[in-house]
Amino acid sequence: MKNSIAESVANFLKDFKPFSFLSFEDLKSISKFVKVIHLDKNQKLFQINDELHNSFYVVNSGVIHLTVFSDAEETLLNKCYAGDVFGLRPFFAKNNYQMTARANEEAILFAIPIEKVKPFVGQNAEVLNFLLESFANNSNNPADKDRNKLLSDSVQLSEFQNDFSFIQSLTYNKKPLLVEHDQTIREVAVLMTDNLLDSVFVKEQNKLVGIVTDSDFRLKVATGKQAIQSHIDKIMTFPVITVTENISLAEAQLAMLSHKVHHLCVTIDGTPHTDVKGVITQNDLIQAQANSPGVLIKETKKALSASDLKAVYHSLSGIIQQAVTKSIPLQHLYNVSGEVTLAIIRRAIEISILELGSPPVPFAFLSIGSQGRKEQLLLTDHDNILVYQDVDIQQVRDVKDYFNQLSKKTTEVLEKVGYKHCEFGHYANNQKWCKSLTEWVKQYENWINTPGEFTNEHCSIFFDYEFVFGDQNLETAITETIFKTKSKVLFLDYLGNDALKKPAPLSFFKKFNEEESGPNVGKFNVKEKAINQLVDIARLLSIQHGLKGINNTYSRYKELAIKDTNNAEIYLEAADTFLLLSRYRTLEGLKNDNSGEFIDIEKLSKVDKEKLKESLHILKDLEEIVKDTFQLTQFS
Structure with a gap:
């Protein structure tokens, strides 16, 4: 591709995530390998069970429909417009495509070679996190109209057997062997043997400068290229690929693939400039996969x-x-x-x-x-x-x-x-x-x-x-x-009235209604004063609208947004609020090894306090829907 075309492609990509996280020079280097694809109306790019391509795709113009088969019918999963990215499955999974991509109108696409992007993904945490989080989040709701996001090819939850590695943390050796650059090869070999390790990190003036593995001994010492009396830095590999302590299985896999290495050095901040905290090997990845x-x-x-x-x-x-x-x-x-x-x-x-x-x-x-x-x-x-x-x-x-x-x-x-x-x-x-x-x-x-x-x-x-x-x-x-x-009117009225009588999460002065006595005095009961009402109203309205087989609160609100389009925005916000409150509760529970119901508001950051408080306003909107639907008042 000519440089002028590459620059034109880079100029387009720079306005959309995750490409906006990269420098323009990096984008131009990637764009040299991008292919431009023209699709006629109704032409398929790939379909269910096709073998994976070596590229993922960005829509330049036109509209791409992503479809799956559900109950023997082709179902529209999502629509991709200019700037949307799709076809990410080759990044994270080995099984064939799980959806069909078809042009709904004449379209132009950019095919981005995965091998050309991987090095930048491995080096840029924002790009990697965006890809991982997007792949985790199934965009399988036709009513979901958020633009400028990546669309997951992971259609069914049953596929998490293959796709869960993006959130799996790793167990690895947190006591790696470190040696000085001027120690002899013989000394280091003895240390590695005594410690039953296949790698060692090399330091010089307290700075990480290289890594030596069993492979280096085979290729550089056993062949006679270096004498065992030589300094260890003569056979070391550098620079060392470093990663952060909380790296996931998928992130580690991508890093190893991108840099063609079998060992990663774990440091405090993921750079060679902070203390070494461990070493990750391919065997660690295999072990982690056994716990998927x-x-x-x-x-x-x-x-x-x-x-x-x-x-x-x-x-x-x-x-x-x-x-x-x-x-x-x-x-x-x-x-x-x-x-x-x-x-x-x-x-x-x-x-x-x-x-x-x-x-x-x-x-x-x-x-x-x-x-x-x-x-x-x-x-x-x-x-x-x-x-x-x-x-x-x-x-x-x-x-x-x-x-x-x-x-x-x-x-x-x-x-x-x-x-x-x-x-x-x-x-x-x-x-x-x-x-x-x-x-x-x-x-x-x-x-x-x-x-x-x-x-x-x-x-x-x-x-x-x-x-x-x-x-x-x-x-x-x-x-x-x-x-x-048939006679559900009184039943639904009971449930509606109960939902309206739930304790208010905020006071008249918009302060959190915290516990006034007991062992949790001063804390906010997020379950009783927020989550329960979201759950109860979702159930009530699902029964009212005849939503069979949908038991999950988040999914109920998503489905209600399709059924009741007049209140769609409220339901979609309620779905997001339910997940937000549940996350606060889960984090609180993990921190304190309990149910997480009682949140210490004072320990939240200012941003989290405001985010939590703002999210609770949706409860009033839901109460109004309940009142209107069942002709109720809070004094019924």
């Missing part, structure tokens, strides 16, 4: 005991604790945690069945409450119910006895794994919540038709559920009961 969520799910399927599942549970906890501190979309973490948790519960049931024998009739085991919404990251308990198929009266006792035993054994396994039992008894081991389909249908109809004092409490637990194991038709029957029951 996809591998954890495979491990649950092979587990034979509670102790096997407990090891998976601890690995998951470690992954989540490391990941939540990164700027990764919390919804992705919720989904990943939820999927692994479901796999653990599923295997706990299977282990119990192996001990008891085959169930006498079909049944369904459902997770309920926050676990059913896949919104648990901290201090997880287990809330669940069991539904079994109706039987003749002669069989009732034996069948009920079997499922009571199954529930009890499953609960025992889960508690040995680390999932605490619900203090309110909302689990299948409680005979109240282990019963036949007919009994469950009557229970739900009773809650809906004759709401009373505990309506909202039951609704917040039993109306959010996720199928875990068994016959899904039984779960479907319960869902149909909830949405087919």
